[in-house]
Amino acid sequence: MVDAISRLMPHLMLAPIALPLLTAALMLLLREERQRLKLALNLCSTLLGLVIALALLAWSARAGSPATLGVYLPGNWPAPFGIVLALDRLSALMLVLTSSVALASIVFASSRWHRAGVHYHPLFQFQLMGLAGAFLTADLFNLFVFFEIMLAASYGLLLHGSGRARVQAGLHYIAINLAASSLFLIGVSMLYGLTGTLNMADLARAIPQVAAGDRGLLHAAAGILATAFLIKAAVWPLNFWLVPAYSAATAPVGALFALMTKVGVYTLLRLWTLMFGSEAGASALFGGPWLIGGGMLTMAFGAIGMLGSQRITHLAGFAAVLSSGTLLAAVGFGQTELTAALLYYLPSSTLAVSALFLLADLIDRWRNDGTLPDPDDEDAPFLNPELLPTQGLNLDDEEEVLIGRVIPAAAAFLGLAFMACTLVIAGLPPLSGFVGKFAMLTALLNPLGLGASAGLRLGAAGWTLLALMVATGLLALIALTRAGIRHFWASHDRATPRLRVLEGLPIAALLLACVLLTVKAGAVMGFTQAAANALHAPGTYVRAVMSAAPIPGPVSHADTPAPKEAP
Incomplete structure (x- = not known):
């Protein structure tokens, strides 16, 4: 049984790409009026994709090898001549994160947002296909293909729901991503001219x-290529x-887009450790200081942007920028322990930002629908104490009636969820944001820890990053706390918020995932440490991909030599 599963798992690597492709193709054959059927197909496909991603994650961590790796040859041609898909701990982690956020997004959209425009469900599945392909591909040409699939779907999703703000923001989004795609092609062409390969x-x-x-x-080619990824990493x-x-996108699309910046971070981390790791000779750690400097400037920009924002969608957008900058700065040090810590921080920050977009x-909606109670309504939530009989009521020291009111469950849920998002994004205990930032700070202060690679040492850059992580966390806390006071504490004159189960459930699931990361922090950190060790010692990855042999085809009877006749 175990051997059968082991033989099946490499073929299952194709499922995260093929499943959304087939689902989207099927939905395109259905009329737009069949919204319920399309929604059911989208939900089932995304849920099945999550199950497959969890199976691949378990498979990547099952063996005792420090760098468990699966390689699949879709065209049955050996590397570097054919298409190659590769699965390791890092790509499996990103697949699970993508499927989790996608499932929460589509469940939230099922309440009303999926009906705001046409072709929402096929575009959603094409987006998942592009994301999964970017995490699994092992060559730059197909990375460009999956990037374009992902971006083409995101153009339609961003415009979903129409409106002038979405169209205006969408034009800017399309223009900057077309420029990034052009830089991608230029960088890839230069690398191919120098090395003769794209694998x-x-x-x-x-x-x-x-x-x-x-x-x-x-180095110029690598810099041009990196610029394309840095644009995506914000x-x-x-x-x-x-x-x-x-912030202009609909809530479920914004939650899904929280993954997009992490695609840029993932690609930079993957290519930088492969191409410019400690084994790259004269090019070892090329670009590391630029990643550190750019990441720290991005952190400062994101934190200041949060402090100057009033709308929660803007807060969520700048929180995504802050998270991305923290990851980029940590990547640039090239330290195994720091990479392990940032891989723990990456999913927790992404889950919290996605939940904040949904919130x-x-x-x-609660703010816009809030109305003052009618003073003539006997059932109004706020009543004048002078009009109430005092007999049988609690009185304070000045003989004034104490009026108590139970907090509505929906308002309590929104407040607690917002508080949880604040704790994770600001990096405060006891949730996973604090664990991830604490692990990164520990790695910065102890760069020569057990298993550390020969990356950049602490120095002035390390101390600056350490101070920025503390300062930006404080600024994020101030900005989110201020928003919480304005929307919850000072909003006593609003009506009770209307909250559907399909809207509250995905937010709760995303935040429970952050709680699970906290409870299982030891096991998760062990997983990310193994992933970081494999990234900074890419020899196993290189050997596995280059030695993957095609499956021999069946031998036909025509190719079998006829037996010689006896003399």
Whole structure:
């Protein structure tokens, strides 16, 4: 049984790409009026995708090897000539994170948002296909293909629901991403001209052998390629488009878009450790200081943006920028312990930002629907104590009636969920945001810990990052607390919020996932440490991809030599 499962799992690697592709194709054959059927297909496909992602995660961590890796050859051609899909702990983690956020997003959208425009469900599935392909592919050409699929779907999702603000933000979003795609192609073309390959593992073998005279051109190509990914990762000053676009999108789309910046971070982490790790010769750790500097500037921009924001959707957008900057700065040090800590912080911050986008929709709706109670209504929530009989009522020291009112369950849920998002984003105990930031601070203060790789040492950059992590967490706390006071504490004159189960359930699930990350912090950190060890020692990845053998085809009778006749 175990052997059968082991033989099946490599083929299951294709499912996160093929499943949303087939689901989207099927939904395109249905008329737009069949919204309920499309919703059911979307929900079932996304839920099945989450189950598959969890199975792949368990498989990637099952073996005792420090770098468990699955390789699949869709075209049955060996690397570097054919398409290669590769699954390790990092890609499995990103698949689970994508499926979790996607399931919460589509459940939330099922209450009303999926009917705000056309082709929402096929675009949603194409988006998942692009995300999964970007995490699984092992060559730059197909990375570009999946990036374009992901971006093309995101254009339609951003415009879902129409409106002038969405169209305006969508035009900026499309323009900046087309520019990023152009830079992607230029960088890939230059790398191919220098190395003769686009396979990531083959690039890792070829870069140390690049001639010294071509080393500057190699670094220029890598810088151009990295710029395309840094745009997606929302690095300052290339992130001016993010907050207007994400805040203009509908709530479930904004929650899904919280993953988009992490695609840029993932790709930079994957390619940088492969191409410019400690084994890259003269190019070892190239670009690390630029990642650190850009990440810290992005952190400062995100925190100041949160402090100057009034709308919760803007707070969520700047929180995504702050999270991305923290990850980029940590990546640039090239330290195993720090990479393990940032891989723990990545899913928790993404889950919290996604939940905040969903919460923003409910809070804004509550704010807009809030009305003052009718003084002539006997059932009004606020009554004049002077009009009430005092007999049988609690009185204070001045003989005034104490009027108590139970907090509505919906308002209590929104308040507690907002508080949980605040704790995770600001990095306060006891939730996973604090654990992730504490682990990163520990790694910064102890760069020579057990299993640490030969990355950049603490120095002035490390102390600056340490101070920024504390300061930006404080600024985020101030901004979110101020918003909480304005929307919950000072909003006593509003009507009771209307909250559907399909709207509250996904928010609760995302925040419970943060709680689970906290409770299982030891096991999760062990997983991310193994993933970081494999990233900073890419030899296993390179050997696994380059040695993957095609499956031999069946031998036909025509190819079998006929037996010789006896003399």
